[in-house]
Amino acid sequence: MNLVFYLLAIGIGIITGGMTSLIGASGVMIIVPILTMFFKVGVHAAIGTSLFVDVIASLTVSYSYYKNGNIDLKSGVWIALTSVIGAQLGASFANKMEEGKLSSSFGIFLVIGGLSMFYNSFKGKNDSLDTVRGFIHFKREWQKILAVLITGLGIGILSGLFGAGGGVMVLLALIILMSFPLHKAIGTSTLIMAITAFSSTVGYAARGNISLILGSFLAGGAVLGGILGSRYANKVNERTLQSAVGICFMAMGIVMTVIAIIK
Numbered sequence: 001m002n003l004v005f006y007l008l009a010i011g012i013g014i015i016t017g018g019m020t021s022l023i024g025a026s027g028v029m030i031i032v033p034i035l036t037m038f039f040k041v042g043v044h045a046a047i048g049t050s051l052f053v054d055v056i057a058s059l060t061v062s063y064s065y066y067k068n069g070n071i072d073l074k075s076g077v078w079i080a081l082t083s084v085i086g087a088q089l090g091a092s093f094a095n096k097m098e099e100g101k102l103s104s105s106f107g108i109f110l111v112i113g114g115l116s117m118f119y120n121s122f123k124g125k126n127d128s129l130d131t132v133r134g135f136i137h138f139k140r141e142w143q144k145i146l147a148v149l150i151t152g153l154g155i156g157i158l159s160g161l162f163g164a165g166g167g168v169m170v171l172l173a174l175i176i177l178m179s180f181p182l183h184k185a186i187g188t189s190t191l192i193m194a195i196t197a198f199s200s201t202v203g204y205a206a207r208g209n210i211s212l213i214l215g216s217f218l219a220g221g222a223v224l225g226g227i228l229g230s231r232y233a234n235k236v237n238e239r240t241l242q243s244a245v246g247i248c249f250m251a252m253g254i255v256m257t258v259i260a261i262i263k
C-alpha cells in the first residue's frame with residue numbers, strides 16, 4: 001500500500017469526523033462501503049475498523065460538547081449499560097454470518113438509514129418529536145427505565161452487527177424518552193456512541209477483524225474532522241446537510257447490496 005492509499009484514508013477519516021460532529025451519526029456509513037468497494041477490505045474487517053474509528057471520532061466530538069457543559073452521562077447511563085451488552089451479542093451474530101449476507105444486510109441497513117435522514121430533512125424537527133412524545137407516557141419511573149434499557153439493548157445489537165455506534169438512535173431515545181434538551185442530547189449520545197462502539201470493537205478485535213494500521217490513519221483524519229466540524233457545527237443548514245448525506249447513504253447502500261447479490 002502506497003502513500004496515496006494512506007492519504008486517501010486520512011481524507012475519508014476527516015469526512016467521517018466531520019459528519020459525526022455535525023449530525024451525530026456514526027462514521028460506519030461512510031467507512032464500510034468505501035473500504036469494501038474501493039479498498040478491497042473484507043466486510044467483517046471493514047466493520048471492525050469502522051468501529052475503531054468511531055470510538056476515536058466520538059470521543060473527540062463529545063469532548064468538545066463536554067467543554068460547553070452539554071453532556072449528562074448520569075442520566076443516559078442506562079442506555080450505555082445495555083448497549084454494551086447488546087454490542088457483544090451483535091458482534092457474535094455478525095461473526096457467524098457469511099460475507100455476502102452480512103454485506104447485503106448492511107446495504108439494506110444503509111438504505112433505510114439514508115431514507116430516514118432524507119425524510120426527516122423535509123419535516124419540522126420539533127413538530128415531529130413533539131408528536132412522538134405525545135404518544136409516550138410513563139406512569140411509573142421503572143417503566144421509563146425499562147423502555148430505555150430495551151432501547152439500549154437494541155442499539156447495541158445493531159452496533160455489533162453493522163458497526164454503527166448508534167448515535168442517531170441514542171439521540172432520539174434521549175430526546176423522546178428522557179426529555180433531554182437538544183444540545184445536551186447530542187453531546188451525551190455521542191459519548192454513549194463511543195462507549196458502545198468500543199464494546200463492539202473489542203468483540204471484533206478478539207476475532208482478528210480490525211486493520212489497526214489502516215484504522216489509525218482513518219482515526220487520525222477523524223480527529224481532525226471532528227475538531228473542525230465541532231467548531232462550525234452550528235453554522236450548517238441542518239436540513240440541507242441531512243438531505244445530501246441521506247442521498248449518499250442510499251446510493252452507497254444500493255451499490256453494496258447489488259454487488260453482494262452479483263457475487
